[in-house]
Amino acid sequence: MKKIAIGGGQGFWGDSPDAAIHMIRNADIQYMGCDYLAELTMSIMARQQKKDPAKGFAPDFLTRILKEAGREAWQKHIRICTNAGGMNVEGCASSIRDWAEAEGMKGYRIGYVLGDNLSDQLPKLLRDGWTFPNLDGEGDFREIRDQIYNVNAYIGHEGVEGCLQQGADVVVTGRVADSALFLAPLKHEFGWAADDWDHLARGIMAGHLLECGGQGSGGNYMYDWRSVPRMEELGFPIAELTEDTMEITKAPDCGGLVCEQSCKEQFLYEVLDPSNYLTPDVNVDLSEAEIRQVGENRVRVSKIRGKKRPDTLKLCIGYHRGYRTVGMLSFAWPEAYEKAKYCGEIIMKRMKRLGMRAEDVHISYIGLNSLHLDVADMSETALHSLNECVLRIAVFSTDPAECAKIIPEISPMQLNGPPGASFFGGRSHVQEVIALWPTVVPRDAVKVESRILTV
Amino acid sequence: MREICLLEIAHGRSGDKGDTSNVCVFARKPEYYSIIEREVTPERLKEYFGEMVKGEITRYPLPALGGFNFVMRHALGGGATMSLRLDSLGKSMGSAVMRMKIQVKDGELD
Structure with missing residues (x-):
């Protein structure tokens, strides 16, 4: 039976690269997802880019992970998906190309995804009558109109999957939803249909359990923090999926803990209504989900259901306050x-x-x-x-x-x-x-593009 | 009856979305689920937090996982970017919930 293993390599911009490097060297995985973007990160990157157009992405992905273990990942056919591109996806992708060229990695393919940045479309959307209602129910968008740093839609898995289909060894994105970085390779491998909601929901939750790195394997563990072995070399979680199962584990020979309680704590992290966990790709229903220990550092997660994806996309607008x-x-x-x-x-x-x-x-x-x-x-x-x-x-x-x-x-x-x-x-x-202006945008305002640079 | 901290029978984690804080609360043993259900109501939690949580609190039960998800609106002093609080992301909202005092009946934890 086909089995795909994907690791979570990074929980935020500034996270330790150790677990990702260890995982590339020691775990039997085919993919890795590295999340760099929190709610505010895009605005911070936008401000950096305003001062220096060459900036606006997380250079750490290249300097701390790829330079250490990127060649090894490539040789082992471990493909890495990351949203390290932030506000400057092309800048991030070309810096990776320069490195791969200098390393003589002939044939290395860098995929990158465009389309989340809607700054240029903003005037047209306003002309078309879209009002960008504040979901917290406050304020008038016109009042912040001139103070905006960035306008980015949370886009789904499509762009990343497009790059993987074109043979990308690494995929760089901007504001792709964290968990979609993980869904994309799973959907690509298992060939799930775009409306196969139950399977998509399972892929999203694999991503959800991995996107915060160590928080899914014994970090920030309230149940019994003393029981986590070797926290100084904490391993990050790995999801193993077959056509209809999902298990969470971690790399061999590292610290950390994967058990029912650690998995549960991460399962609902930043979830609001568990019956309607909205993502760009699917509306996830966790209300009947089960988490069971099936081995040492291994749990099985089941009964995740999915419903039709939302018609709108969440928009991340950062503005000077x-x-x-x-x-x-x-x-x-x-x-x-x-x-x-x-x-x-x-x-x-x-x-x-x-x-x-x-x-x-x-x-x-x-x-x-x-x-x-x-x-x-x-x-x-x-x-x-x-x-x-x-x-x-x-x-x-x-x-x-x-x-x-x-x-x-x-x-x-x-x-x-x-x-x-x-x-x-x-x-x-x-x-x-x-400050952030929480709102949504119609799906058809976003045109996602998948592009490839080949070394 | 005696008074204990919720932490004795529960564990969980807090997260943030803008000015909304979510705290999941899981029973440390399956039999504690009903104690949490009885003692940690949205009304009790709202009263407990007072001015700290300005908006509505909703409780979502997840019996298959042996826990609940609490969603608290306008709970982070304006949210990650705006808040003047030291813990602007509400990382410690989880432990703040866990130190709430609850009543347990004699023998209920045995």
């Missing part, structure tokens, strides 16, 4: 929290006198409540035994000069405020705040 700055100051026992709190009040009184106009100010105390906020334990016992506490003040304003006003006000508190304060990390900076 304003500025932010964050100031921090640490305080030592005794009364660390009380002193930090008092110091925060002093700073805010000074800011009032300096006339700082901020749309939002958020004050929290690292080591006490900056993560759990209102549900943190603020009991007398918790406060009394506190060894140290870091005051954190975050300010948002549409005017960078207003944000900047608080920057020089933090460090003087070491000498001018309550005792036991120490300033660390240097003066803070004003950072731009990019």
Whole structure:
């Protein structure tokens, strides 16, 4: 029976390349998917590209994975699909071609997918009456129209599959949905029809369990984090599919854990309604899915169902929203929290006198409540035994000069405020705040293209 | 009756989509599923989080997996890009749910 194994090589831009390299060298896989794009990543790349047109993609895919193990992957016929192309798919693809040429990899085929970037189509869509409604129910699109960094549709598997059909050894994309990077090779291998919803849904969930890398094999594992072996060399998950089964495992001779509980935690990660998990390729129904241990570091996932794909595509629009700055100051026992709190009040009184106009100010105390906020334990016992506490003040304003006003006000508190304060990390900076406008676009506004560069 | 932290009988993970946070909560043993069903209602969770979660909370049961998915709207102070919170992605919303106190009957966990 035909069996295809695909590995998850990267969970985000900045992830460790070790598991991907180990997997290429040691696991019996035919494909690997490497996800680089989170919700905000495209906007960050767009901003980089605006400053330097040669940028706008994740160079790490080439510098940290392909340069280390790309040739070996090619020799072993492991084909890699990645969305590392970000905002500059052609730039990413040509940098890979330059490397492969220098390596003398004659015949190496680089596929790349275009069509997700809708910036140029925006005026026409607006003229045609498309209003880009905010799915969170707020605001008027016309108000952000002039502050947009990027407009990218989450596209499905088609472009990647097109490249694989043309013999690509590596496929580079922009805003292809993370899980579609994994569905594409599976659909290509098993020859599933474009409306074979149950099979497509299974392929998507294979991708879903792999697209976050180590989070699918013992990383961020709440059930029993101490039980995860050799976390310092955490292996990433591998999905093995046949025509009608799916199992999740990991590479031999590496750390990590694949069990029912680790798999369940990732299964619903970033899922909203489990009966209608919307992707560009299929509407997935997880409501009756089952996850069972079938061997050491091996689980079987079954009863995933699929329904017709949505008529619209999710759109990722990043726009300039304003500025932010964050100031921090640490305080030592005794009364660390009380002193930090008092110091925060002093700073805010000074800011009032300096006339700082901020749309939002958020004050929290690292080591006490900056993560759990209102549900943190603020009991007398918790406060009394506190060894140290870091005051954190975050300010948002549409005017960078207003944000900047608080920057020089933090460090003087070491000498001018309550005792036991120490300033660390240097003066803070004003950072731009990019916001996302969640909306959808009609499917026919997107034209996906699959292209090939041959070395 | 006695009071315990949800963490004693459950595990899970949080994720983010814009300003929406999802937290999946799975029973550590199959028999704990009904305790979670009884104790961790959307209403209880909404009351627990107070101002921290400004929008609606929906609970989706997944009996075949022995757990629930909770979807909390306007829960991340504006979402990854806008939030002034240290944990703008709500990575710790999962453990925040797990420290909620719940009531268990005598002998119910044996």
